[in-house]
Amino acid sequence: MQTDEEARLQALAEHEILDAETDPSLAHIVELAARLLGAPAAFVSFVDRDRQVFHAKVGLSLCDTDRDVAFCARTIAQVDILVVLDASQDPRFRDNPLVTDAPFIRFYAGVPLRTGDGHAIGTLCLAGPKPRRAFTGRDRRILTDLARLVLDRLELRRVQAARRATQSRFEHIADTSSDAIICADAHGRMNFWSAAAERLFGHTVADALGQPLAILVPERMHGGHEGDLCRIAPGTATPLLGRTVELTGRHKDGREFPVELSLCTWTENGQAAFGAIARDVSQRRMVEERLFRLAHLDALTELPNRAVLRGRVEAAIMEDRPAAVLMLDLDGFKEVNDAHGHAVGDAVLRLAARRLRTCVDTMGVAARYGGDEFAVVLPGVGDPLTATSKGQAMIDALSEPYRVEETVLRLGASVGVALSPAHGVREDELLACADAALYRAKMDGRGRACLFTPDLREVAQRERACRDGLRRAIEQGEFVLHYQPQVSLSDGALMGAEALIRWQHPELGLLMPAAFLEVLDNGPDAARVGDWVLRTACAQAQAWRRDGVHPIRIGVNLCAAQFRGGGLVEAVATALAETGLPAHALELEITETIILHHDPEVVAALQALRAMDVGIAFDDYGTGYASLSLLKRFPLTRLKIDRGFVNGLCEDRHDAAIVRAVIDLSRSFGLEVVAEGVETEEQRQRLLAKGCQEAQGYLFGRPMPPAEFAARFKLCRHHTRPSSPAA
Numbered sequence: 001m002q003t004d005e006e007a008r009l010q011a012l013a014e015h016e017i018l019d020a021e022t023d024p025s026l027a028h029i030v031e032l033a034a035r036l037l038g039a040p041a042a043f044v045s046f047v048d049r050d051r052q053v054f055h056a057k058v059g060l061s062l063c064d065t066d067r068d069v070a071f072c073a074r075t076i077a078q079v080d081i082l083v084v085l086d087a088s089q090d091p092r093f094r095d096n097p098l099v100t101d102a103p104f105i106r107f108y109a110g111v112p113l114r115t116g117d118g119h120a121i122g123t124l125c126l127a128g129p130k131p132r133r134a135f136t137g138r139d140r141r142i143l144t145d146l147a148r149l150v151l152d153r154l155e156l157r158r159v160q161a162a163r164r165a166t167q168s169r170f171e172h173i174a175d176t177s178s179d180a181i182i183c184a185d186a187h188g189r190m191n192f193w194s195a196a197a198e199r200l201f202g203h204t205v206a207d208a209l210g211q212p213l214a215i216l217v218p219e220r221m222h223g224g225h226e227g228d229l230c231r232i233a234p235g236t237a238t239p240l241l242g243r244t245v246e247l248t249g250r251h252k253d254g255r256e257f258p259v260e261l262s263l264c265t266w267t268e269n270g271q272a273a274f275g276a277i278a279r280d281v282s283q284r285r286m287v288e289e290r291l292f293r294l295a296h297l298d299a300l301t302e303l304p305n306r307a308v309l310r311g312r313v314e315a316a317i318m319e320d321r322p323a324a325v326l327m328l329d330l331d332g333f334k335e336v337n338d339a340h341g342h343a344v345g346d347a348v349l350r351l352a353a354r355r356l357r358t359c360v361d362t363m364g365v366a367a368r369y370g371g372d373e374f375a376v377v378l379p380g381v382g383d384p385l386t387a388t389s390k391g392q393a394m395i396d397a398l399s400e401p402y403r404v405e406e407t408v409l410r411l412g413a414s415v416g417v418a419l420s421p422a423h424g425v426r427e428d429e430l431l432a433c434a435d436a437a438l439y440r441a442k443m444d445g446r447g448r449a450c451l452f453t454p455d456l457r458e459v460a461q462r463e464r465a466c467r468d469g470l471r472r473a474i475e476q477g478e479f480v481l482h483y484q485p486q487v488s489l490s491d492g493a494l495m496g497a498e499a500l501i502r503w504q505h506p507e508l509g510l511l512m513p514a515a516f517l518e519v520l521d522n523g524p525d526a527a528r529v530g531d532w533v534l535r536t537a538c539a540q541a542q543a544w545r546r547d548g549v550h551p552i553r554i555g556v557n558l559c560a561a562q563f564r565g566g567g568l569v570e571a572v573a574t575a576l577a578e579t580g581l582p583a584h585a586l587e588l589e590i591t592e593t594i595i596l597h598h599d600p601e602v603v604a605a606l607q608a609l610r611a612m613d614v615g616i617a618f619d620d621y622g623t624g625y626a627s628l629s630l631l632k633r634f635p636l637t638r639l640k641i642d643r644g645f646v647n648g649l650c651e652d653r654h655d656a657a658i659v660r661a662v663i664d665l666s667r668s669f670g671l672e673v674v675a676e677g678v679e680t681e682e683q684r685q686r687l688l689a690k691g692c693q694e695a696q697g698y699l700f701g702r703p704m705p706p707a708e709f710a711a712r713f714k715l716c717r718h719h720t721r722p723s724s725p726a727a
């Protein structure tokens, strides 16, 4: 708790007068008092803790005195005026050094100066070296009235001091704030400008004061909040008041940046005044933008991502208008990626995305769906012809050559089209339909736009189930190899075996390659499974060869994916090294599809394999377009006559002619030959007659599990443990 004396001292301090220069109005009052009341000395005195301070004095040489001796110290303790006509006769002052020594005061009259709160902070007094006979009632009134004038003047000083304190408090806070603080008068002219405002907008205090708020925003942006800020004026309500808004700020150098602004108003001298707190939110905007991009855009192509596309499809459906959804897939992208590396692949995707965006323009939204898949939604397009022709236009755009640095790449695209409401009224349904149509387009030979038809739904479902199942099959090791004997036609001796993959499905039983191979080959795990087949078959063959009685050969089918990664030669070398199988006992079977799609790399890989002494058989020979020149360019060791020709060998003259031609051909190229699909004794006879040495077919044995194969051909019982391609 403050004592009364402390409160009094505090009240005195608030006037900021103790050591201040003489206040001219007070000096004037003091002079008036001396003249009106005929006193040689008059002054205002303030009673501090230990001393009395004289202010605006006339006829007095003292500056201050000890509080103990001060007449005024007694005056302030009184309610009313203190008059001492002759101090030397007054027991209270008789011995006071002010009386006994200079200035030898004999007469004193003082009125306490009492503030509104009742604190007597000083006095207005008269003094003289001569005693007085009287100080009349009129004299007292005059002095008391003058004291009131002094008080009024003091109160004014106190208010000014308080205002100064508030102002400096505000200025200190304003200048330490990292937010810009700006004040403006009723007409929007700035009259306060903080240090942060200078940092934010570039104008110095001197530049800014007196300028309109309009200089803080770009001139051209008068439509939004920026305009509201420029238009603040007395009496007009601005929508900015009491809100925090984001607007575009303009730096002195012309640069623009996002600003968060809060505007408030108050009344100052009867006029509206405005205060604005402004903050640079570039950083925050950048973070927000980054987060937005992360959540909505594909990082590589900057196209909207799958989630955004789904939203757009849903929105199009909700609008109750027709809509087309197109799924696009680049043909040949995997090959580009494998052959030229990911950097080139990424560049191609970016180019493709740009072309697609141009194609779609404002008609709808193009998104990256994943990998080399894109999707487009075209709201308002419900007509199948329009939708497919748009799809075809996209294919054309995506099929233009891609120039990446010095390389020119050619890719194609396939498109699946689904329409709402015809094919589905849910977002996921529509996308699935478009996906099914895309699959069909690819199956139909790529480079096409295919419209969804209901029968595709089943195909797609089956495929999806198969894809999921394959994944599990790989992890659980559900694949097995069966072996089909290849025998000498003349004496039936076992020459080799072809490894053929089977899927031991937990529910569906043993599945043939026809049921899953296409899906597997188009999926991401083709090479992995192919590698597993290779290792398993080599290990099995070597186990059978170990007894030395049957030095059989093993035939392993390859798929295109195994050539793509570029690791085939190494995979073969590893399989041979790990199993100990001699290279000449391995025969890799390749088909025309592999050869036609990947010319140079395939030739190189095959040559390397040939150099290792691995055999290369051309499977299903005669069914495709393989020209004779292929036989020269590829380092083959064997042709396998397709079972279709063998099947017709005895009934069809043409088939018989082809079989003969293939046999002759292989002879002239120095290749061995094996006839596939021999089912009858008659076929065996005919083939033998035509000079074919080896054959494979049900007549000699169906593909069978390894144990059965070993028993049948009296091979060593040992067979390799099954493993999983995932291992």
Ligand code: C2E
Pocket (backbone or CB within 6 Å): 484, 499, 500, 501, 502, 512, 513, 514, 517, 530, 533, 557, 558, 559, 589, 619, 620, 643, 676, 677, 678, 679, 696, 697, 698, 699, 703
């Ligand atoms: P392919 O390489 O032409 O294999 C020969 C196919 O003919 C096998 O069918 C086999 O069971 C069948 N076959 C053998 N003898 C006869 C016969 O006398 N009459 C009839 N009608 N058919 C006979 P499968 O096992 O269904 O294999 C089908 C195809 O799947 C194979 O054709 C091959 O291209 C592919 N394939 C099988 N296993 C693998 C593998 O491990 N990797 C790869 N990439 N492809 C494989």
Ligand code: CA
Pocket (backbone or CB within 6 Å): 498, 557, 589, 619
């Ligand atoms: Ca084969």
Ligand code: CA
Pocket (backbone or CB within 6 Å): 619, 620, 640, 642, 643, 676
């Ligand atoms: Ca074949």
